[in-house]
Amino acid sequence: MKQVEAVVANINDLNNGEMRQVSVGEIEILLSRIDGKFYAVGAHCAHYGAPLADGVLSGERVICPWHNACFDVTTGDQLEPPGLDSLARYEVRIEGENVIVSVPEQTTGLRSLPPQASPTMAQFNPNVDGRTFVILGAGAAGIHAAEALRVAGYQGRIVMITKEDKLPYDRTKLSKAYLTGKASPDEMPLKSPDFFQENAIEVLLNHQVEQVQTTNKAIAFTNGDSLTYDALLIATGGKPRQLDIPGADLQNIFTLRSFADSDRILTAIKQKEKAIVIGSSFIGMETAASLSQQGLQVTVVSPDSVPFKKTLGEEIGKIFQQVHEENGVSFKFERKAVEFTGSDKVEAVILDNGDRLQADVVIVGVGVQPATDFLEGVELYPKDGSVVVDEYLCAGDGIYAAGDIARYPDWRTSESIRVEHWRVAAQQGRIAAHNMAGKPVKFRGLPFFWTMQFKFSLRYIGHAQSWDEMIVHGDLQKQQFVAFYIKNNQVLAAATSHRDTEAAAISELMRLNQMPTVEELRRGAVDLIQRQPEVSSKR
Incomplete structure (x- = not known):
């Protein structure tokens, strides 16, 4: 492919350990100087396009300023999610005091995997590695694990299983950009169908697991199918908690966890006026903000005295409350919903103090519980049913867990913790995959x-x-x-x-x-x- 060259800097413009954004034509590049040598990679994070020059350079590692994805500036390789893709890498040469970068005449600026680890269909030989690695779940942990298995050199069969009807998508947008109408369905997938084909990753859609039998390494599905595995990653995430109160089966009462949930909510709010959000969790509060921006009158009902008090403290929680109130959201704090009323569809929410709140739609956001009730032979934490793993995210012979369901030792405090964050799930998926592939790595990620x-x-x-x-x-x-x-x-x-x-x-x-x-x-x-x-x- 024809290359285009341009002088982008003087060698004295950057000291060691510095970076800046430059351009060759319309291609924006991150130029850095490490140990006296210049490197050029894509200028924008592969996640949401943040300018990496506004981030932090630590050795050869650049940290994205928006969501903390990390990349190697000498190779472009992704080091930490949520980037998923690596950065393009460009040739650099020095002529006199000029720093010259060459780029392909036509370039996308991104690539799915580093060149040295970009397997194609032709590279896979079942006679070389006849093993089957199964990934239960197609969320953040699952998709990052699938990619990391190939990067780590695993050549066997990969099967990803999801009960949903869609390939992995960006769940973080569901309660924000997608629910406000600022993100279209086409913007939601994390990878194109070509990625799965090119990297020989099978995805079984609409498959509900009935039981995982660890003794014989078999998975039974509710449709009668079964599958055996050599190694298994459990990344099934959480199930939204429901309210067990009268009227909970009325129409237009929703939880928000999946793509389908968001679509149902968007359909239900058309030409509606009043929405009640039960719970001041992050999902609840983000949903309240999104529905308010869609023009609904929103009331949040919460047993807490201020949002996020246990997570962020009262001072910051009050800022969230103030921001919401300034935008028309109202709150009923230290209150619980005890009944939903209506004929076929919900019409009102009854609170524990007798207040009656009119409602056209209700969103229940009272947390999630680990989706692990199908497991046998795996240690589950008694209080919440999460999977207990060690520092390698291993739960037993050939079994690993990542994401919302994993209870792991915090390397900083030695506490046993479980963290329900998208990036943690992605980090753990990558680490679990390397361990499955026989390349032991301890999980030392930061939430x-x-x-x-x-x-x-x-x-x-x-x-x-x-x-x-x-x-x-x-x-x-x-x-x-x-x-x-x-x-x-x-x-x-x-x-x-x-x-x-x-x-x-x-x-x-x-x-x-x-x-x-x-x-x-x-x-x-x-x-x-x-x-x-x-x-x-x-x-």
Whole structure:
């Protein structure tokens, strides 16, 4: 393919450990200098297109400022999700003091897998590897595991199983962009059908598992089919909790977990006026924001006194409440729904204090429970039915678990935790796949989640089940802040708003165990971006 060359910089423009965005024609490139050598890769994150130059460069690793996907700037390879794809890599040469980059005359800027690990149908030989690896679930953990198995060199059969009728899609958009009408169905898939064909990944749609029999490594389906496996990844996610109250079987009462759920809600709200959201969880609050933007009058009913108090603290929870109220959402705090009334369709929600709220539609967002009731011979955590795994995400002989169902040891605190975040599921899917492929890797991922409600954006790094102190840098009311959650004199987590580059820096500092001390944070603002020699940024 014909190449186009251009001078993009002088060799003195970048110091070691610096990066900047440059262009060759219409192709935007991230140029970086590592140990005196220049590298060029795609300039935008393969997830949602964030400009990587606004992120953080740590050694050869660039951290996306939006959702913390990580890439190797020397190769373009994806290192941490939610990117899924790697970045394009471009040739660089030095002529005198000029840095010259060449790009293909026609290029997409992205590729699905690194060239050295891009298997095609012709490369798979069943006589070489006759094993079958099964992935139960086609969510974040499942799709990242399928790709990682091929990257790790596994040549055998891969079968992904889902009870839904769709290939893996971006579940994070369901309660946000898709429910507001800002994302079309065509924008939802995580991979094209060609990806699965080219990488010999079989996807069984509309397959409901009846039982996993670990003793004989067999899976039975409700339609009578069965399948044996050599290694199994359980990534079935969570089931929305239902309300066991009178009237719960009325029409126009929904949970929101799947593509089909969102479509049913979008159909139901047409020409409707009043929506009741039960629960102030992230799904509940994001749904409330989306329905409000669709023009409905929304009321949130919650047993809590403020949203997200247990996760983010009362101060930040009140900001979410204020933002929602400014946009027309009302709240009924410290209240529970005890009955739904109506003829065929829901018409009202009765609260525990006797209040009656008119409703055209009701969304129940009171959390999820691990979808594990089909498992036998696997240790389940008594309190919630999650799968207990070790630091390799292994639950038994040839059995691994990832995502919402996995209860794993936190490498930072040694606590046994379960985290219901999209990126954690993706991280665990990748790590589980490498372990399945015989390349042992301990899971040392850092939880990270994001939410956007109206114009209030929040990033959360780490995990704090409780905390002794919250240290805030910035201004909560202006929604520009970093809040650090401290337990036993250690920073366990941080929440940020409109401080995206700092959020990326915190993620990397936590990974490297190089966070500022609590005493330093108490004294005031710390330059997190330039905190360690390994971490640098150039915007």
